[in-house]
Amino acid sequence: MGNLHFMLDDLFGRLGVDYIRPPASSTRTLQIGAQHSPEFACLPLKINIGNFIEAMEAGADTLIMAGGHGPCRFGYYGIVEERILRDLGYDFKFMMLEPFNDGAWAFYKTFEALSPGLSIRKLWKMLKVSFSKARAFDRLYKRALQLRAYEVNLGDTSRTLRQAEEILSRPRTPEEIEAAAAEAMTVIEAVEQDPGREVMRVGIVGEFYLLLEPFSNFGLEETLGHMDVYLERSVWVTDWIAPNRDNIIYGYPKKDIEKKAEPFLDQNVGGEGRETIGSIVMFAERGFDGIIQLLPFGCMPENIATSIIPRVQQEHDIPVLTLAFDEQTGRAGVITRVEAFLDLLAARRRSKAGALRA
Amino acid sequence: MRVGIPRSLLYYKYLPFWKTFLTRLGAEVETSPLTNKKILSRGVEVAENELCVPVKAFYGHCMALRDNGVDAIFVPRVVSVEERAYTCPKFLGLPDMIGAVAGPLGLPPLLTPRLNQREKPREFKWQLIDFARRQFGRSKLDAVAALESARLAQRSYQAGLVGGKKPLDLLPNSRFNVPRSRPPAEQRKRIGLLGHPYNIYDGYITQNLVARLEEMGAELVLPEMTEHHELMQAATDVPKQLYWSYEKEIMGAINLWTENKAVDGVVYVLAFACGPDSMIQVLIEHRARIHDVPLMSLIIDEHSGEAGLITRIEAFLDMLMRKKKTAAA
């Protein structure tokens, strides 16, 4: 999903694992996934099921799923997915990768099973290098979200981004990665821009999967960029893996976001619920024009956040558009709502400017 | 101080404890009425549309308590009731969700002690002592005494349930749940009734499901009839330990029932858009299938009444009856 597959490509390459990247998610993926999932399972699980089925069709015989320990559903996805797939008659080897801080030994053992003879020291080194590459990808994507609003030729940023991804996916050693990261960034910065253009500034918040997998949101970020909207986003893969580092991609460590959320939501409720609230406050304080919240239909932490957003809006005076997605969501409906929202933001800007002149 | 307890969600699990505790601290405790049309429709109106029906009802119950003029509403934040586990994310966020509408709806102040023993067992004690001190100005000694009485009340409630009483037999002012007539004992089928108590026993939302089942010839088997530690033990028979305590109870019950052949069929009640149940549903249905126990999943929401709940359970019980006959023949 999203750019995560670049990191996995890299890591599995290092481990020497014969890895099948599931075909990119498509309407078919979602359709077969939804068909075999419980009706109100959240969207990521449905897409996962589709991905696994398509991976097995492509020849995979081992499935790996990340784990966790709540409070939300994700930590139990793997078990439910395995059950569904076995009930459908698939035969496969199944592995759960539980988080590192759950037990370093079990974490290591999962990798060792994939790559016999792997030492702990070697695994750690591989993870570090793969991670630094993933970070470079995240930086690149963040920059693209900002620049797209200013591009002179429609589509230039996205085209150049494909080039930059290519550059960044090849290198192996830390030195090569560093050089490639710099080169990829130069390439993307070179896209012809119109710095004087008046752009809307919108913060994207919400649930991890919806934010990171463009397929699940109809490539909304790209569409917004093409509508001259400058974007920043609260959730990034590498921030999620290491949430309290200093040079976080989003810009603020998790504990700062939680502080901002505290007056409204003083509890981790799983997923990104608390980060969503905290980030809305942050974007509002930074003077963004509006917020778009993306979530899978029925996503518990985001539904909690949505329930609280009216209060945040009241105190911080910022418009928020909430978009929930499931297998029945159509692109046209989403775009219509987004356009109406952007009109509203433009009107607010005009009336604010008017108020200032008056 | 008059403190209101909404008759929804964890009310059905912990009322005896909470009521005794608050009363002993000097509060006058009042519960909201049984869910009715007004309560539910007002809840549905103010709550976020994608939430499950019991949480929507909870909003309505808070409004009913406001109308009754209570001084405060008790909305505890029940994060975790045992080590290494949580309740449901919605219980974790509930005080903030209700807090977000408290201003616009003119709700009285909320009492929201945080109860969390995920890290350490017996943390509740200190958290409740602290609550008693801050909200009621009570000494540690007073709080400990209140806690003791509350524990006794809860223990006797649970003993009653294990003894075969249903939650509604023991909770105050419950009109629902009384069957008008029942077939003779030898014609009854043992039906395991599975699900969260707040979904099963809210008679307004479920169209009085419990009584209807009994009228149609069900001899109900409930998770609460099994000692809690046995349920929890049985719940460990899963590929990976569940981290939702209340889902463990449900899982434990189905594991025991299928293993001991304790039921002829299972009715599994779950709320539309329930996150945790959408996961264990897959395991539960699988478990019933491999043990050849008929199971019907009954999904409830604010429109359940119109959806013909009763017709569906009637068909299910008929099917069980036919199955019994063919087996006998």
Ligand code: SF4
């Ligand atoms: S955070 Fe949302 S999408 Fe993720 S597991 Fe929880 S409910 Fe599902």
Ligand code: SF4
């Ligand atoms: S467990 Fe399910 S029904 Fe209960 S509050 Fe959570 S989502 Fe709602």
